[in-house]
Amino acid sequence: MENTTRLLLPDVAEALRRDPASVSELTEELHPADMADLAAALEDDLALTFVDNLPVTDAARMAESLDLGKRVTLFSHFFSKSPEKAADVAETMAPDERADLISGLEEDLRAALLARMAQPEAREVRQLLSFPEGTAGALMTTQFVALKAEQTVAAAIDDVRRSASEMETIYDAYAVDPNGTLLGVVSLRDLVVAKADRRISEIMVPNVISIEADQDQEEVARLIAKYDLFALPIVDRSYQILGIVTVDDVVDVIKEEAAEDVQRLGAVEPLEDAYFQTRFIEFVKKRAPWLIILFCAGFLTTSAMRAIETRFEHLRPLLWFVPLIIASGGNAGSQSASLMIRALAVGEVKPSDYLRVIGREVLMGLALGMILCLFGAGRAAAWGETRTLPVMAAVCGTIVAVVTFGAMIGSGLPLLLRRLGLDPAVSSTPFIASLSDVIGLLIYLNVAAMFML
Amino acid sequence: MENTTRLLLPDVAEALRRDPASVSELTEELHPADMADLAAALEDDLALTFVDNLPVTDAARMAESLDLGKRVTLFSHFFSKSPEKAADVAETMAPDERADLISGLEEDLRAALLARMAQPEAREVRQLLSFPEGTAGALMTTQFVALKAEQTVAAAIDDVRRSASEMETIYDAYAVDPNGTLLGVVSLRDLVVAKADRRISEIMVPNVISIEADQDQEEVARLIAKYDLFALPIVDRSYQILGIVTVDDVVDVIKEEAAEDVQRLGAVEPLEDAYFQTRFIEFVKKRAPWLIILFCAGFLTTSAMRAIETRFEHLRPLLWFVPLIIASGGNAGSQSASLMIRALAVGEVKPSDYLRVIGREVLMGLALGMILCLFGAGRAAAWGETRTLPVMAAVCGTIVAVVTFGAMIGSGLPLLLRRLGLDPAVSSTPFIASLSDVIGLLIYLNVAAMFML
Numbered sequence: 001m002e003n004t005t006r007l008l009l010p011d012v013a014e015a016l017r018r019d020p021a022s023v024s025e026l027t028e029e030l031h032p033a034d035m036a037d038l039a040a041a042l043e044d045d046l047a048l049t050f051v052d053n054l055p056v057t058d059a060a061r062m063a064e065s066l067d068l069g070k071r072v073t074l075f076s077h078f079f080s081k082s083p084e085k086a087a088d089v090a091e092t093m094a095p096d097e098r099a100d101l102i103s104g105l106e107e108d109l110r111a112a113l114l115a116r117m118a119q120p121e122a123r124e125v126r127q128l129l130s131f132p133e134g135t136a137g138a139l140m141t142t143q144f145v146a147l148k149a150e151q152t153v154a155a156a157i158d159d160v161r162r163s164a165s166e167m168e169t170i171y172d173a174y175a176v177d178p179n180g181t182l183l184g185v186v187s188l189r190d191l192v193v194a195k196a197d198r199r200i201s202e203i204m205v206p207n208v209i210s211i212e213a214d215q216d217q218e219e220v221a222r223l224i225a226k227y228d229l230f231a232l233p234i235v236d237r238s239y240q241i242l243g244i245v246t247v248d249d250v251v252d253v254i255k256e257e258a259a260e261d262v263q264r265l266g267a268v269e270p271l272e273d274a275y276f277q278t279r280f281i282e283f284v285k286k287r288a289p290w291l292i293i294l295f296c297a298g299f300l301t302t303s304a305m306r307a308i309e310t311r312f313e314h315l316r317p318l319l320w321f322v323p324l325i326i327a328s329g330g331n332a333g334s335q336s337a338s339l340m341i342r343a344l345a346v347g348e349v350k351p352s353d354y355l356r357v358i359g360r361e362v363l364m365g366l367a368l369g370m371i372l373c374l375f376g377a378g379r380a381a382a383w384g385e386t387r388t389l390p391v392m393a394a395v396c397g398t399i400v401a402v403v404t405f406g407a408m409i410g411s412g413l414p415l416l417l418r419r420l421g422l423d424p425a426v427s428s429t430p431f432i433a434s435l436s437d438v439i440g441l442l443i444y445l446n447v448a449a450m451f452m453l
Numbered sequence: 454m455e456n457t458t459r460l461l462l463p464d465v466a467e468a469l470r471r472d473p474a475s476v477s478e479l480t481e482e483l484h485p486a487d488m489a490d491l492a493a494a495l496e497d498d499l500a501l502t503f504v505d506n507l508p509v510t511d512a513a514r515m516a517e518s519l520d521l522g523k524r525v526t527l528f529s530h531f532f533s534k535s536p537e538k539a540a541d542v543a544e545t546m547a548p549d550e551r552a553d554l555i556s557g558l559e560e561d562l563r564a565a566l567l568a569r570m571a572q573p574e575a576r577e578v579r580q581l582l583s584f585p586e587g588t589a590g591a592l593m594t595t596q597f598v599a600l601k602a603e604q605t606v607a608a609a610i611d612d613v614r615r616s617a618s619e620m621e622t623i624y625d626a627y628a629v630d631p632n633g634t635l636l637g638v639v640s641l642r643d644l645v646v647a648k649a650d651r652r653i654s655e656i657m658v659p660n661v662i663s664i665e666a667d668q669d670q671e672e673v674a675r676l677i678a679k680y681d682l683f684a685l686p687i688v689d690r691s692y693q694i695l696g697i698v699t700v701d702d703v704v705d706v707i708k709e710e711a712a713e714d715v716q717r718l719g720a721v722e723p724l725e726d727a728y729f730q731t732r733f734i735e736f737v738k739k740r741a742p743w744l745i746i747l748f749c750a751g752f753l754t755t756s757a758m759r760a761i762e763t764r765f766e767h768l769r770p771l772l773w774f775v776p777l778i779i780a781s782g783g784n785a786g787s788q789s790a791s792l793m794i795r796a797l798a799v800g801e802v803k804p805s806d807y808l809r810v811i812g813r814e815v816l817m818g819l820a821l822g823m824i825l826c827l828f829g830a831g832r833a834a835a836w837g838e839t840r841t842l843p844v845m846a847a848v849c850g851t852i853v854a855v856v857t858f859g860a861m862i863g864s865g866l867p868l869l870l871r872r873l874g875l876d877p878a879v880s881s882t883p884f885i886a887s888l889s890d891v892i893g894l895l896i897y898l899n900v901a902a903m904f905m906l
Binding site for chain 1: 482614623642662700708715719721727728736737740743744745751755770775791794796801813817856883894
């Protein structure tokens with residue numbers, strides 16, 4: 001929250017308690033995003049009074065700026081209290097933000113709201129909701145400027161001017177034929193610069209960068225970022241334009257995808273809501289399954305430890321190095337995995353590069369393992385019990401092997417997951433560490449056996 | 454790279470080998486970002502021939518789209534081969550992209566290039582380079598539309614039309630007084646919709662969202678994302694407008710910051726270049742220091758293991774559970790850390806929330822620890838040697854304590870780092886795992902001692 005908004009908060013809360021109708025005087029100068037900050041910071045019942053006392057347009061703009069979780073909660077209460085006004089607010093919202101809101105509502109609330117909304121808006125919502133979450137179609141808005149190819153620039157500017165207030169953006173307009181097939185794109189910049197009597201077909205850019213509605217939202221983000229676009233048109237299979245995705249929505253997608261990556265990397269299923277908005281039991285559900293899976297996979301380490309302990313009864317100082325050795329494999333693996341997950345996310349590396357990547361990481365693991373092995377030898381030399389050739393050889397040899405192996409699985413697993421069509425970030429750091437614990441112990445057992453013979 | 458560009462690559466390479474001057478015919482329809490893909494995919498000498506044979510404007514647009522690392526390398530060779538044309542290309546580039554390029558050049562090359570460039574452009578570069586990397590000033594471009602408050606809308610549209618070709622964006626224009634002080638913002642949308650004889654002062658939005666040049670680029674990204682801006686004006690302390698940052702540059706910042714988070718989380722110092730562009734030795738430098746630090750910190754585990762092994766000589770099956778137990782602390786800690794790092798990055802949690810966060814995470818750790826403890830007891834019950842009350846009690850008690858402790862440091866450390874003004878992502882997953890290894894072993898030693906007495 002901006003500091004100026006924070007300073008306003010007590011006054012707004014006070015006004016809502018004493019004279020709710022007066023609150024819009026306090027907030028009319030605020031940006032909708034700041035109003036949303038206020039609504040999020042107010043107690044639930046005051047936030048409800050707040051939205052109920054704003055003019056419909058302000059309430060709609062504010063709702064568009066609210067976090068999705070908060071938006072759904074607040075709107076559910078709002079609709080129960082003032083169904084008429086809530087439906088008006090929903091109708092006034094941008095189609096994409098409205099669809100996001102409605103998709104989050106409970107089944108019966110959703111039906112009741114759609115029944116109260118005007119026909120065209122309700123139909124639009126149903127159409128947008130028909131696209132699965134995470135696709136280009138689910139991200140788009142249906143408000144865009146469509147022009148005819150044979151129009152003059154002057155007529156087009158008139159069209160743009162008339163429709164400006166309803167449109168998400170007027171900075172890119174799309175030339176279409178009578179069937180709605182996308183013919184070209186014209187920026188408002190080009191319209192303003194062009195002579196008034198030229199035809200749209202003469203100034204439009206024909207090969208429009210566009211994407212089909214069922215493509216992944218990450219691909220939308222990639223194209224908008226790569227080509228520095230303000231808006232990307234979404235088309236169906238017959239190249240009819242269905243809507244557009246604007247750059248500001250893509251900023252949210254990029255942030256969301258980055259958050260998911262970081263959470264998956266830490267072995268947490270991505271959260272839907274903000275940290276403090278997420279309930280305790282929800283956290284347990286997102287965290288416990290991974291912890292249990294990793295824990296049960298770790299059962300193998302107890303068997304390996306038992307084998308080592310039994311086999312080398314005469315040389316128990318070997319056991320002292322177990323946590324150190326297995327951790328170094330996990331650490332090297334985490335490094336490789338995080339490098340690879342990022343490189344895959346931004347498209348620097350493709351699954352088909354696997355030979356080149358794994359070759360490189362194996363060499364890297366060897367180099368890093370040999371560096372660590374010097375430190376390991378130093379540690380072993382510090383104690384009388386471990387300053388023996390067999391122990392030092394077993395420790396050093398295992399470190400090199402474990403670090404190399406860690407780098408190999410750390411880089412290979414994300415590539416494999418991507419190839420299987422899964423999110424590479426599922427190969428979380430804890431997952432790689434656990435895998436490398438098991439393998440590390442098996443390597444230790446075998447290397448030690450080699451030197452003890 | 455898009456598939457169409459990939460298909461074109463062999464033809465372009467062939468043309469560059471046989472008849473370099475003909476290459477621009479092949480590529481003239483391409484978007485600059487696709488030309489940049491071609492240049493990045495070509496061998497170094499062919500890429501040089503390519504840029505040298507493009508028209509100056511195409512070469513400039515292409516250079517703006519190249520990765521910074523590639524841009525600097527290619528341009529260094531280009532300037533050595535054709536200094537005159539290279540200086541022309543640099544002059545034609547957008548000021549912000551040009552400054553990024555020049556800041557990457559070797560000292561002597563930079564001086565030689567600036568000497569060849571036109572005075573105003575060279576001065577502009579020096580001004581932009583005076584802002585430290587990572588600040589708003591270093592991100593901005595100095596090309597923006599400035600209007601006078603007393604101008605009419607018609608005159609303003611004429612101004613915009615005339616300057617359109619040089620400007621990064623004409624969609625937001627800024628009203629300034631004769632000293633350059635920022636008075637208001639007018640979107641091209643507002644200009645197009647407004648009556649021709651109105652004054653700019655009547656239609657501008659006065660309270661402009663802006664930021665001072667020495668602020669962090671993350672704050673720039675936050676404001677642009679929050680307020681859905683196309684461009685954010687950068688001002689000095691006296692509120693004179695220095696430049697603007699556009700949303701497409703912010704998309705890059707957000708991606709860059711997310712990449713840094715993921716790499717730090719994996720205990721790798723952030724890379725400057727793409728994965729395959731980074732040299733082997735560079736990787737060793739980015740990875741070895743963290744591995745060595747973590748390894749030496751892990752020396753403490755060898756001492757703890759020695760103490761456990763010596764102390765419980767009569768009950769060595771206790772040792773079999775060591776890797777399992779310490780891993781569960783690390784895993785829970787990684788989860789908490791990744792949740793916290795994300796929540797801090799998007800501003801959901803502030804360092805001042807530490808009591809609330811740590812209280813919540815401790816409860817979470819207790820709940821998760823008790824779940825895992827059931828599985829741990831099951832594992833211990835499976836072997837005759839470990840199906841004893843002391844072993845099972847020591848294993849279960851330690852798991853609960855270690856998981857709780859892991860969640861506590863996993864959440865507390867990022868908060869502490871942020872409070873100290875450091876990047877919370879430095880508390881990487883491997884770092885937390887290593888810390889929890891050491892503490893886990895000490896807890897195990899003490900809990901076991903308690904039950905063995």
